Amino acid sequence: MKFVLFLIPLIAYSQNYKLEDVVISSKRELRESDYTVDVETIESFEDAGNEKLVDVLETLPGVSINQSGAPGQQATIRIRGSEGRHVLVLIDGVRVNDPSDPNKSFNPALLNVGDVERVEVLKGAQTLLYGSDAIGGVVNIITKKGREKDSITLNAGYSQGIQLDNTFTFGDSILHTHLFHDKAEGISAADGGDEDDGYENRGVTLNFFHSFSDKLEGDWTLKVTDQFSEIDNTDFSTGLPIDSDGDYAKNIQQLFSQKLNYRTGSGKLSHLLGFNKIDRFNKFGSFVLGSYGKELTNELHWNQKIENGFYLIGLENLSESFSQDALDEKVTGLTSLVLIRDYKKGSVFGQLGYRASHHTESGNNFSPSVGVGKFYGENRVAFNYQQGFKAPTLYQLYGPFSAGNNELDAETSEYFDLNYSFKKLFELSLFYNRIDDFIGFEGNYINTDWLESYGLEINSQQKIGAYELNSGLFLANFNQADGKKALRRPSQKVTFGVGRDFGAGQRIRINYVWSGKRFDRLQTNSETLELDPYSLVDVHYEKIFKDFTLNTGIENAFGEDYEEAFGYSVQPFTAYARLKYSY
Template sequence: MFKHLFISTAALALLPAAAQADGFQIGDESVVVSATRLATPVTDVGSSITVITAQDIVARQQQSLSDVLRDVPGLSLVQSGGAGALTSIFLRGTNSNHTKVLLDGIDIGDPSNPTGAADISKLLAGDIARVEVLRGPQSGLYGSDAIGGVISDTFNQTASLAGSDGGFHYVATVQHQHVGATPVTPPSLLQAGETRNDDYYDNVTGGTKLGYDVSNALHLGLVAHVNTSLGKITNDAFDLTTFTSYPASMRSRIATLQYDGRASANLTLGAVTQSLGLAYSSSAISDADPDNGYSLVAGNRIKLDWQGHAEIMDGQTLLLGAETARDTIHKPISFGITTNAGYVELNSDFGDGLNNSASLRYDDNSRYGDRLTWHVAPSWVIGQTRLKASAGSGFKAPSLQQLFGPFGHNPMLRPETSTGYDAGIEQGFLDGVASAGVTWFHNDPRNLINYDASFTPVNVDRARTQGVESFVVFKPMEALSLRADYTYTDAVNAATHAALLRRPRHKASLDAAWQATDALLLDASLLYVGPRSDVGRESFLPEKLPGYMTVNLAATWDVTPDFALYGRVENLFDGHYQDPDGFQRPSIGAWAGVKASL
């Protein structure tokens, strides 16, 4: 019997059938952008990168960006409840605020967040055309936040409400998601005689892209996204001997409003291509709690950026960039900081399959001063074998709340820093029918911010994260694709050697996608997450969470070219697990919906 039902509708949006992306494959002619900020053949990139296409998302019928990222090698996701609940990303064992998240090139890290991290829990998957997950320190191109890596999400450019008229191009999507009857509190935490309250979540997301070709050399563009959500979150139980001032059932209705946009101009004159952009992002979260009052947290970022590149000699492309950004928090305090930055990158094609990318970036912040970071990533293809490696430095600026309050704060905080390396080999078999690869990685985060006995944030901690990422891909026929991934992560405090919280040592996934007929697409996936350390939701004492396994099934049936039915069964074997401690993940569930073109 299904425990809960998901209902989703997508108006004005029908996902395109893009090519299946299985990650790196010898002979792959696809390109990626995030690794070098330029369109680069994936086999020329030395950094570790996972590419997820719209076709992958359609096959699995994933509803949110959180769903899309769960199986990515080297990435652990922790969601405090069901759909829309706070989601933390741990990339290669680094902290949850050590991953930069871009939406159509817009940095969506939240200046009002206590740690400055991006919360991806409200991002729906229906308008995603492509996700690139770039692993390893990337501050040499992207500045603060990119210690663990970069996640770049590209908005759909071929939705059903799309067209052109002369030089004008447009695309628009609207999505709605409603999730009901989602209990969160584990039965073991309920007070005597108390029953669990079901939470709910509602999300409406819209997006648009506009473009105008002024001439063959000049293109103007505008991209915008808006998201509003409402959720009821009921903390059914707390230890009332510890929290004597709290009611047994704390009822909150949390509303969020997020919007961002970027206007751009792209100009090509001869061998030189330039782009100028102005981006703005804003986030507001309100919490209406009938027992404890109303609260509001709000912040925004505005950024002006310029980038230009040219092939300065055969096989050598030089990229230059500069940007200035202002981060501001408005509620519950009012402060802001400004960062100016410049970067340079040289992409080299030496021939015979040997490529390299090297970058250097300088950031100057109005509060914590300057920071110089670097990155280098060679790649060498020899027949069906590819050798790759990367090394670089990263940093994470202290958040506005860590610097200025309203609670424990320290205006003298310095950025967290890190140096990381990786090296790997990938091998193709049977003329591209199969491929396999393994990559070793190591990171040394330093000056990590933690709280002392007076609840003041200070730069005190060091960590070490290292491990192995591996994959096998097999495509015995054009209609069938099989993939297996395994990641081993050893993430510890460098001083005490204690395991870092919420990072599983073992993670594995399997996926099978089958285009059964021209109209019917089927998918089955399995995810295993091993035991991990945590802190008790009520006891605040160290806990060891057991591992868990989930199996999901999905199907899409194109009834007509303009009308499709889809469905998904999640957690097929009804596994019960908590992640993090005290927050029960959804049990077996099903959802179904329709997509229609107008």
């Protein structure tokens, strides 16, 4: 109740404002030439009824989610067979991978998409543009900037929640606020368990934009979230999760970004300052462990348009720290110089780039990149090759109880893809990614030689009358030098969606996902287990009234009993409803 009362003043004093595109990025246009990009927009979220990032990503071929339990529990994003730590997640350009996590991966399970305008998924290695942590891909989340009317949204179903969006204008300044509170009783994280594991997620996002002049503009974002999940413990005699009353995981994240753009003639100077702080608390029995991570990003880029293209020069610095209640603070830094030449003349386009980096623990790394492509009428063919690296995490280097290994080398990658597309209707990608000095865990962290993934991906979408159709196919192989199976990721995936516009503000959409078999292992040296393929069907309906929008539907419509991680529960059959009032 206190949370709702706190929001009431924002409803009373806000104004409606139509804002043009104020997304500040010196990298976005550089991706257009030869990179494979899937883009999910806010319209897709509204149409499909998706409330969580994991639901959005699960509909994309080449992207897999594995979650240790039902909604609200720990989840991992994998792109084209990569590890979760190889996928960099950004919110408004700021890195949000968890420095307090042993693998420095990002947990998307509790990220509500209520303040998200769009999500861009870049598949394959992206080291040239984004540096370390991106040898598997990038998920770029852009928050709302005040383009829509003020609104209040109520939802009920697996969880119950409220969210408020308001926009305020002050001359050349715009302030957008988003507040949300989401809570669920949940089900047991352990498959077949009797004790429910609920979660609660609340937070606020403030975005402020100001135009100083026709040359200089700034964008500031502050995002604070407080996430609490009840969790289950592990039976160490079997390695399986078991009911555990009172155990929990709590995450408090503070995110700040400042982006400045200065345009002069045909050039643009961009500066990004980002800060990501996560305090994480895990309770097991009577023991509570606190883990604390911080990351400071400082990037300066000069983008100069020239004849037949442009070039970019960038200087970037990343400072990271990690500590636990039983471990003193450890600090590391990464400094990079980036040089990129982008070329386009007639139907031919290309990109040549080079990133030189120095990591305080793992030394120097040099990452070249080249891309070339050509249009043949409405057909487009492109080839992209690049090398990359992933620095060891601070936990992998200095983890307690002899888990850490300060002799670890950085993981290095070699990646290419060949891409063909026809308009925006059809796309075919062939890809290969090899990661050397792959970091694994065998009692402690060690470099275990290599991991490779290769395969093909097909996407198609078209509109036929009132129908919108999209489909995807992903086929891949994953190999490791030690002969072990790559865990918790399917090597085959099929997606299909159909939407129908009935007019009068009514739409219906059906999403189908078939995920092939995947492997899991309870303990490092235990037998590898095979998890069966499964199919999921979601049905979503939307009705738009004058000031109200109603979304309702069913997730896991046929109540499929499946596993993403052995021994853990999954999303059950769930009906939901969401009512949005705009004013």
